[in-house]
Structures are given as structure tokens and as C-alpha cells.
Amino acid sequence: KAGVTQTPRYLIKTRGQQVTLSCSPISGHRSVSWYQQTPGQGLQFLFEYFSETQRNKGNFPGRFSGRQFSNSRSEMNVSTLELGDSALYLCASSPGPAGQETQYFGPGTRLLVL
């Protein structure tokens, strides 16, 4: 079974631009979560989607948004990029929404904001 895929793998943007990242979960998985990893803050939860609905949201500004499609694929969008948004963005999928579900991560998208 194919794993979680994320596109693009690398991205360079300038301040003020916006960016859209894509995530395809493991086949059959209906829950997708997004995380940001930076050297200073570590791995931090952004949001989770299940059945096209946002179930949970982390402590990030409204510039960070996401959505999920009927095929469980998910996108996240960051508008008005800031230098501090440079990070590795990770997507994880799990079969369902329950708390005790193992999340499987994709390879990540490395975003550099100049």
C-alpha cells in the first residue's frame, strides 16, 4: 500500500506571497493532520480534517488554512508569507478520527521564505 505523499517536496517563496501544499493520505485513511516543524518550536500541530470537516486546530494565525476533499486528499494554504513560516510541513493520515489512532507521516514539504 502506498504511503502518504506530499507535493511539492521543496518550495521557495518570497515574503507576502501565498502557498498551497498538497497531501494524499494512505488509501482508505479518512483523517489528515498537518504539522509544522521548525528548529526552534519542534513539531507543532496545525489542524486535522476528517470527512471534509476540520475537527481540531492548533495555535496558528488565520493565515494558515486547510481543506479536505471528498477523496480525503487535503491541501493547506498559507497566505501573506512571513520569514518565520520557513519550515518543514508534514502531513499525516490515520484511518479514522478517534484519539487512539496511529498517524502515518509523509515525507514533508520544505518551504523556504525569502
Next chain:
Amino acid sequence: DQQVKQNSPSLSVQEGRISILNCDYTNSMFDYFLWYKKYPAEGPTFLISISSIKDKNEDGRFTVFLNKSAKHLSLHIVPSQPGDSAVYFCAANYDNQGGKLIFGQGTELSVKP
């Protein structure tokens, strides 16, 4: 407020010996714990998990121990292999938080031949 803490940023172990990675948590509502292994510029790879109703779970060379009264969990790798060298993260969750995993800061394990 860091709810999950890995107080050792690094650990060095000889090949064939036991590696013990530690993790402490503060939120008594956590009921599911996971360990992930991560290489630079890659996503975390799931290793092993444990529910709060258990105190031990084994999978091959990996064993996780949970001490709820101490709010402490540990990952034992026996025997350690050079390919185990990576950053290890513990993560915690509780049921009504859905997919929100809270991660520790990671411990970099180096296994020397």
C-alpha cells in the same frame, strides 16, 4: 507550556547494547503514546505505541514502558544497531483531541559500531 518533554537532547550507545530513551509528560489526560523515528528532511516513521491501559508493549527490538503514576514513558531498543541512529520523538494524545499529537523535542540517538 511543554506538555511532553524529552530532557536528553542526545544519546550515544555502542552497537549491540541497549538504548533507553526517556519521555515525561504533564497532562494526566493523555491516554495514547507513540514513538517516532526521524531522519533529517524526512517525515517521522512510526515505531511503536502504547495505550494508557497498558504498562508495556513490545515489537521486535523495540519495547515501550509506561509509568502512569510518574507520568513517564521510555523506549528500549535491544540490541542497538547503527541504522537506529536518528532523532526519536515521543508523542501523546487523548481521545477528544482527535488527531492532535503533542510532540516532545526529540532525542538524537547515535549508535557507534
